[in-house]
Amino acid sequence: MNTTVNILCYKWKTLSNGEHPLMIRVCKDGKKKYQSLGVSVNPVYWDFKKNRPKANCPNKEYINKIIADKENDFTEQIVQLKSERKQFTVNRLIEKSTKKVQPKTVNDVFLEQIQRLTDENRHGYMLSTKQVYNSLMEFNKHLDIYFPDIDVAWLRRYETWLRKKGIAENTIGIRFRTLRAIYNLAIEDNIAKTEHYPFKSYKVSKLHQETAKRAISKEEIKRIIGYSSKNKFMNFPIDLFAFTYYMGGINFVDIAYLTRDNIVDSRLVYTRLKTGKLIKLPLQLQAIELIEKYSKTNSPYLFPILSTFHKTGMSRVTHSPRRYVCSMVSQ
The missing domain is CATH 1.10.150 (DNA polymerase; domain 1)
Incomplete structure (x- = not known):
């Protein structure tokens, strides 16, 4: 069924000043919906056959502009919805046509x-x-x-x-x-x-430039993991690197948020902070040894990167795992 849009002087309602409100009437699928144009007119100045203000109507140009703008709004929405082959109701059409672009910078x-x-x-x-x-x-x-x-x-x-x-x-x-x-x-x-x-x-x-793949060999990985230092602050980032290697390349930030709750039936189960993807990996023996080496009973985290001091998201960003480890290494 065709959609029709008409402007009319709603003579069934009389305002306190004796004028009738101007309304837009939308008809579709046997249903009608009226919406006010926000202006009114004295019936003596309205041509009810043409549904337009008479030549002697006060503010005739202003009223005609409001009518033309509203008719254009509805026509644009009808054409767009039909071109996209979208089904729509009278209420949906009015809702889309009355949404105005907000003047925000x-x-x-x-x-x-x-x-x-x-x-x-x-x-x-x-x-x-x-x-x-x-x-x-x-x-x-x-x-x-x-x-x-x-x-x-x-x-x-x-x-x-x-x-x-x-x-x-x-x-x-x-x-x-x-x-x-x-x-x-x-x-x-x-x-x-x-x-x-x-x-x-x-x-x-x-605006994209391919970068050279940065990878190290298995021998180099073994050399890093096998490196030992008397400085415990130097050993910690090496152990984190080893944990990443043993656990399928787990992201550094995700390591920081791991708790005992992430260990389920000898598997590491966690949700990637960046993508929200659920990851499930079997815990390797070397990874378990590293967890036992650093986990503490008074901390909910598996590794001493974050603590209960980091109560908000912003403090976690400000005191990020990378900054924390770097500060430890510098010592």
Whole structure:
């Protein structure tokens, strides 16, 4: 069934000033839905046959503009939904057509995202986003701009600026992917429009450089594991490296969060912090020996990297396992 959209003067309701509200009526599948346009008109100034204000209607141009804008909004949504072959109801159509693009700046969206990531304890991603925010502030001097201002030419200027600063190719790629993610977020939140999206033409995928594979031989691994020092602070990072080797290349940060609860039926069971993927590995004898060497009854962790001192996500980032081990080695 066709979808029809009509503007009418809703004469079944009379306001205190004697005027009738202007309504938009949407009909589909035998159902009708009315929505107010937020304006009213005296019935003597309304042409009920043409459903338009009469020539002598006060504020005629203003009312006609509101009517035209609303009709265009609904027409665009109907065409888009039909082109995507999506089924929709009258309520869904009105919901999509009444969503307005919010006038938020790029600065607003960045700061809201940084705060959101902080609240969600995603501090690693938050710090990465904040780094891009600071970079853009340095480049553009401010971010009190709207998303349509970030066009292809703007992106190219930013890329050139980063290259002049000697930023590595893959780092440039990371910054652009973060900026693209912020732009996508703005579109999802109805802050930016897809027709202004610059990344259809500006391809972030080009900002990638293959790096040489950095691997060491099995003999070199054995030499590292077999190294012994009288300095216990030197032995600790070597033991962590050995644990990684014995346990299928477990990520360094994931090691830091391991507790006794991660040992289930002689297997190491944990969820990768980065990807959320569940990992199950049989515990090797050498790995068990390392766990017994470092685990303490007064600590929930298998290795002395984190402690109960690290109560928040931010403190875990600030006192990250890598920094902790490096400080131990420097001693």
